[in-house]
Amino acid sequence: MMNILIPTDFSDSSHNAMKYALEYFSGVEVNFHMLHVSSENFAETKEQESIIQSDEKIQTVKSVSALLKEEIRMCKFHTTNKAHNFFPHHENLSLVEAIRKKMAKIEIDFIVMGTRGNSTMESSELGSNACDVITKVKCPILVIPQNARFKLINNIAFLTDYNGIYRNKVISTLAQTLELHQSPLRVLHIKLPNANLTASQTDNKGFLHYSFKEKKHSFHFVESKDLEMGIQDFVETWDINLLSVVAKNLNFIQRLLLRPTFPDIGYTTKVPFLVLHE
Incomplete structure (x- = not known):
């Protein structure tokens, strides 16, 4: 229960x-x-x-x-x-x-x-x-x-900068959410133009791939100078119904959820967020 x-x-x-x-x-x-x-x-x-x-x-x-x-x-x-x-x-x-x-x-x-x-x-x-x-x-x-209405959770996005390895609580909560709605996970990284992952970031990406090896998942890179606009494009392209982010990424939380830079960003009014804790 x-x-x-x-x-x-x-x-x-x-x-x-x-x-x-x-x-x-x-x-x-x-x-x-x-x-x-x-x-x-x-x-x-x-x-x-x-x-x-x-x-x-x-x-x-x-x-x-x-x-x-x-x-x-x-x-x-x-x-x-x-x-x-x-x-x-x-x-x-x-x-x-x-x-x-x-x-x-x-x-x-x-x-x-x-x-x-x-x-x-x-x-x-x-x-x-x-x-x-x-x-x-x-x-x-x-x-x-307030403007969000429930729709089938077709795709769940997980926003990450790959700068750390996530602990079991984050992985297990995400896995539980995927199981609940039988949804695939779309791991999203917004990067600056011409920027590449460091060796450490690549290792952390591999850890996520291993952690969700039994779940349908995919990795996505969006080049954008603006975090909000990059996510907006991804949400619309991939029919994202839930955006997940780890609470320790305070910069993400503040920019995406608490004080959006662009007032016309649609996901802030229509797509729920799942904030995860380690």
């Missing part, structure tokens, strides 16, 4: 992430844990807990409970798998602290987070904390743009 944690701020982007997760994991037994976090100054006294404030950002325990129940009702309506179970969670902590608390009690396999439009993570209360989650929580994270 898999355990999937979905942080929610009850926004459209959160709802979209939930719906995507239901289809993404439609073929497996899953416990979905719906987590809402409140601001640090929320419910400081018992008197405050019983009062519904006019400010929509402040929720009482009672109202949050009702909203989480509604989220679960919606998920039960949309799921097609009777082996999908749903559990509400509410914490008065920061998002990172709340997730770590849940992970200490529950073996979480994936975190699923929603984002909004071109500006992605920085345009919602939930999104403003996503960078911290990606860099500080050691768990695979599916990042779902």
Whole structure:
């Protein structure tokens, strides 16, 4: 039984992430844990807990409970798998602290987070904390743009610079993802024009080839001065439905996911990211 944690701020982007997760994991037994976090100054006294404030950002325990129940009702309506179970969670902590608390009690396999439009993570209360989650929580994270709609995962891209050997956790999570959707892996390296791999990079490429020898996979090189444009061309050419990247590559994460250089790059609004941890 898999355990999937979905942080929610009850926004459209959160709802979209939930719906995507239901289809993404439609073929497996899953416990979905719906987590809402409140601001640090929320419910400081018992008197405050019983009062519904006019400010929509402040929720009482009672109202949050009702909203989480509604989220679960919606998920039960949309799921097609009777082996999908749903559990509400509410914490008065920061998002990172709340997730770590849940992970200490529950073996979480994936975190699923929603984002909004071109500006992605920085345009919602939930999104403003996503960078911290990606860099500080050691768990695979599916990042779902608000405009993304589930499609069959025909091809999964893995973006790499070949500058290191990936540990078993990265390899096993990628292999599990390939198995889940019966998808081939497209290993992508964006290189500058006329640049060649070093001997070390070539060895690391060989390690990836060996690691996925039992899975359908291929290696691709795209020459481009712009990382974003190179990926955009590849996503469109190869019908990529999921982009995966290792969290330690902070430059990749910031450029591709958090602060895209080009506002018209389509993959940032349509293609989910799988962020992997070693």
